[in-house]
Amino acid sequence: MFEENNANRGTEIHRRERFDPGPELRSLMAEGPMSVLEAEECPAGRTGWLATGYDETRQVLGSDKFSAKLLFGGTAAGRIWPGFLGQYDPPEHTRLRRMVASAFTFRRMRDFRPQVELIVKATLDDIEATGGPVDFVPRFAWPIATTVICDFLGIPRDDQADLSRALHASRSERSGKRRVAAGNKFWTYMGQVAAQTRRDPGDDMFGAVVREHGDDITDAELLGVAAFVMGASGDQVARFLAAGAWLMVEHPEQFAVLRDEPDSVPDWLNEVARYLTSDEKTTPRVALEDVYVGDQLVKAGDAVTCSLLASNRRKFPDPEDRFDITREKPAHVTFGHGIHHCLGRPLAEMVFRAAIPALAHRFPKLRLAEPGREIKLGPPPFDVEALSLDW
Secondary structure (H helix, E strand, C coil): CHHHHHHHHHHHCCCEECCEECHHHHHHHHHCCEEEEEECCCCCCCEEEEECCHHHHHHHHHCCCEECCCCCCCCCCCCCCCCCHHHCCCCHHHHHHHHHHHHHCHHHHHHHHHHHHHHHHHHHHHHHHHCCCEEHHHHHHHHHHHHHHHHHHCCCHHHHHHHHHHHHHHHHCCCHHHHHHHHHHHHHHHHHHHHHHHHCCCCCHHHHHHHHHCCCCCHHHHHHHHHHHHHHHHHHHHHHHHHHHHHHHHCHHHHHHHHHCHHHCCCHHHHHHHHHCCCCECCCEEECCCEEECCEEECCCCEEEEEHHHHHHHCCCCCCCCCCCCCCCCCCCCCCCHHHCCCCHHHHHHHHHHHHHHHHHHCCCCEECCCCCCCCECCCCCCECCCEEEC
């Protein structure tokens, strides 16, 4: 249970106070860029570390001296889910990522951008026609995210609503039985998508993978990649859009600059991504040999969880740790680093660059419908449960 314990505690300490790290993470950050989460009490015991330093996080995520596999303890130990790139090490990771990355070329992103813009416009049209107040989580964040990802994957529009509900329920249902049922429904459908793509590859993402690498990718890997991309991308993009809309109403003067003087804030998305850090942490990385991370010796078998939230905030320590859309070239690790750097970043950033400015232009007076009401956050990763806005 060693890695599992570290992963679970890593979730608890990342509970936020609005956009900011909570008190427990702040306390660990104060201890230094590397702090102990857990230490086994035995002669050959392993240590679970938390990296909160920007340089330390980049070192761990960029080093071949750490493994992304769950190697010790826990129910998933030693098991790799086919197609789930985050659980692979080279050379298997290199082989599979190379095949999937072929679907994220600059040309494909450029050609897909008009479709993204149409999805954003249609979503904002629906919101405006409905009239405020509107909950922007189910009406703005999730429709844009899931429609874009589904269209990119080639999932028919008639199936998208049910698939989106199943994906959302698999993450948010409070009942374990309902979560499992929703997850099984999602997984079954993605299996059908993979099988159909194998029989008749279209012009979508997985059609491109099958056409170019069909003999080199197994059915299990194709299914896993489909579920991984849909699950990770749909969920992460939706959470980012909800948090971004909330950030906009909290800092209207800064987003007015984005709306009225966009050429003056060329790095706005990097700053929004840095400040929000919608995925607060990585899964633990296991040291394959003794290695110094910064000044700290991490022994072979130790696990390091990297806090992306803390690392991004440490890069601009107090009093500079504030949201500043005019900040020039703010460095961040929101999309990870190294070989596991987010594969879908080009698609995600395309969505953000289309949706956030469009929202600022369409509703320049966007505001909280109930200013005195606390915005409720679910457990990490950064999950705005409801966001009632008016204009």
